[in-house]
Amino acid sequence: MFIVDYLKDVYGAMKSLLIGMNRTGYYFTHHKEIITEQYPDNRDTLVMADRFRGEVVMAHDENNEHACTGCSACELACPNGTIKIINKFDISPEGKKKKAIDTFVYHLELCTMCGLCVEACPTAAINMANTFEHSVFNRGLLTKRLNKPDSKLKAGVE
Amino acid sequence: MVEEIGKTAEGDLIINVGPQHPATHGVLHLVITLNGETIKKVEPHLGYIHRSIEKMCESLTYRQFIYSTSRMDYLSAHINNHACALTVEKGLGIEIPARAQVIRVLMDELTRIASHELWWGAMAMDLGAFTPFFHAFRERESINDIMEETCGARLTMNYMVPGGVMMDLHPNFQNRVKTFLKLYKLKIHEYDELVTGNIIFQNRMKGVGYLSKEAAISYGVTGPAARGSGVSCDVRKLYPYEIYHQLQFDEILETEGDSFARYMVRLREMNESIKIIEQLIDNIPDGDFQAKTKAVLKLPKGEFYQLVETARGELGVYIVSEGGTTPYRIKFRSPGFSNLSCLDHITRGGKIGDLIASMGTLDLVIPDIDR
Incomplete structure (x- = not known):
């Protein structure tokens, strides 16, 4: 057997x-x-999900206006100290002082793309872009200013 | 090291596996004492990827600390976040909307399948078969795409917030999951054809790395590794959280206790997860995806503990609060650490060639062990 x-x-x-x-x-x-994607040869046809968290950006409209009031909620929500907001005081025509944002500093090199700042923003001024190719030759280029020069706060956003 | 060499008998050989070795799945350092081909002792040395997440969490608020736990067990990042969110909710005493609960469970089970898929590929790769790795990644990729679309990230999702989930489901979610279920059922037989039924694989797995029921309990082994030895330890069944008590699924138990039993538990567990997803995917209730919470969360003074079942076993989150906005102390009971502790037990007396096979079935994730 x-x-x-x-x-x-x-x-x-x-x-x-x-x-x-x-x-x-x-x-x-x-x-x-076989479902292999030939990155980077398929860069032109590559579609990223719209919710993909690539980096923090601030949306500006055609009049160069944004919705950031400078309330620092995102700065407080960030676990890594990625965001630093520098405020200034505008003087309105009536002579009143009004707080406004001077520089929105964003350190991409510290960011873990957790999305807590976007969730904390009360005026939806910032959002996550779905870009992901962040490599640069100089580390200084990773520290970004998100509000464009001479941009203003949108009317009606408090 | 010098003292250890002094202890060994004459003729023994000490070799170091790792910390940079592909078979250790990370930076695990094993000091192995050998007598010829036979293993006399296996001693894991830890600390190569220690990032002191527990200490870091003490300086973060209850909303912020959840993201850092994705970096512990990165293959079941979602379930780690779930455990933290549950503990904070327990402290706050808030009710989670039904929709959020269903979304959480769906995402948990998808994560579990993705984790087991990767384990299956890596397991076969440990034994020298490279093709299964790509087969496993094909299915895992479609889960990652679902995660990317709804949560915004592929691996470190950070989709959980205290009170619910961060965003509502993507409109495509249900269709994508149904497509995945179809693909999975079409392809799952390949797993058995390629690996499970293979005679070389079976000979290397059966009767190797024996872990008895008593030893599994005394070492604190949990998850599929313990269920392969017949220990009933599924937290989803024993201490149900969220809506698991309403769902129909089985706790997979195998009684052999060898490497092959642990392998089969994981393969069968994927089918149970598929069963859970099928029950829920057409019955997602309407309503809020997040409960209303205060902007600044403060836990009352006291201690809070919550267990969840990750893909590797029982994860416990223990928070001591002094009433402030940050925790006083956080402790994670990670499944990987306890599972690693039995490695010496199951490999002692065996051959060095079986070490990697036995270790692979424990499904170790090193950042989870070191934290």
Whole structure:
């Protein structure tokens, strides 16, 4: 009986190996089922999800106006100290002082893309862009100013 | 090291596996004492990826600290965040909307499948088969795409906030998940054909790395590694959280206790996760995805503990609060640390060639062990 069991084992072993080889051979002859994306050759056609958290950006409209009031909620919400807001005081025509944002400093090199700042923003001034190619040759370039020069607060945003 | 060499008998060989070794899945350093081919002792040395997440969390607020736990067990990042959010909610005593609960459970199970897929590929790669890795990543990729679309990130999701989830589901979510379920059912037989039924694989897994039920309990092993030894320890069944008590699924138990049993538990567990997703995907209730919470969260004075079942086992989050905005102390009971502790037990007396196979079935994630 020993020889029968032995032959059965050999048969089972060969069968299991052939089943596996069959699967490998299937993909060898069915190239269309291979789903590899050829990045960076497919850069032109690459579609990123709209919610993908790549970096923090501040939206400006055509009049160069943004919705950031300088309330520092994002600065407080950030766990890494990525955001630093520098405020200034504008003087309105009536002679009143009004707080406004001077510089919105964003340290991309410290950012972990957690999205807590966007969630904390009461006026939806900042959002996450879905860009992801952040490499630069100079580290200083990673510290960004998000509000454009001479931009103003949108009317009606408090 | 000098003293350890002094302890060994004459003729013993000490070799270092890692900390930079592809089979240790990270920066785990194993000091192995060998007598010929037989393992006499395996001693894990930790600390190569210690980032003191627990200490860091003490200076972060209850909203902020959740993101850092994604970096512990990065393969079930979502479930880690879930545990933290649950603990904070327990302290605050807030009710979570039904929609948020269903979304959380759906995401948890997707994460569990993705984690097991990666483990399956890495397990086969440990044994020298490279093709299964790509097969596993094909299915895992479609889960990652779902995560990217709804949560905004592929691996470190940070989708949980105290009180619910950060954003509502993406409109495509249900269709994408259904497409994934179809793909999964079409492809899952390949896993058995390529690896499970393979005679070389079976010979290397069966009877190797035996962990008895008693040893599993005494080492504190949890998750699929313990369920392979017949220990009933599924937190989703024993201490249900969220809506797990309403769901129909089985706790997978195998009694052999060897590497192959642990392997089978994980493969069968993926099917249970598929069952849970199928029950929920068409029954997502309407309503809020986030409960109303204050802008600044303050936990009352006291201690809070919550268990969840991650892909690797039981994760506990323990928060001591003094009533302020930041925790006084946070402790994570990570499954990987306890599972690693039994490595010496299951490999001692075995051959060095079986070490990697036994270690692979414990599904170790080193950042989870070191934190």
